Amino acid sequence: MTPGVFVGASFYSGGAGHGEVALDGTTFDVGTTVVDLHGQAQARGVDLRGLYARATIDDASELNQVLGLDGTDGVAEAMHGGYLQVGYNVLSQVSAAGRVALTPFFRYEYVDTQATMPEGFARSEATSNTFTTLGVEVKPIPSVVVKVDYGWVRNDDQVGVNQFNVGLGYAF
Secondary structure (H helix, E strand, O other): OOOOEEEEEEEEEEEOOOOOOEEOOEEOOOEEEEEEEEEEEEEOOEEEEEEEEEEEEOOHHHHHHHHOOOHHHOOOOEEEEEEEEEEEOOOOOOOHHHOOEEEEEEEEEEEEEEEEOOOOOOOOHHHEEEEEEEEEEEEEEOOEEEEEEEEEEEEOOOOOOOEEEEEEEEOO
């Protein structure tokens, strides 16, 4: 095990229908599976993070019929996405015991919520998005963070709404 480095994975699989998804007297379980892989490495001020997640939904066609969805409004059989982020704590070599952090960062994200559509449903070009983000995070103490960033958002239609974000976090 290397200090400052961790990797992980998670897995979930179960029914999401709760007995509520029924067509012509047949109840569908709407099996849902979610898998993710993630990691982070922090050393000498460098902060590298990444994540990839994929979800699949069984009986998506039947679920769409029960919900009255059609065309590009349907629930997908598969969706996926992830991000890579790199930052550098410019105070890592000078702050008292590394307690104060000022970390500019760059993040690239990709999310496709309709990666695979059920037969008879069309994929919307607006559901495959990329986010390119520049920002800075300030940690006055290790358990508090203030983040400010700007994100450029694009999808397969080559449109998107850019975002300016301010966040405050506290780890307890």
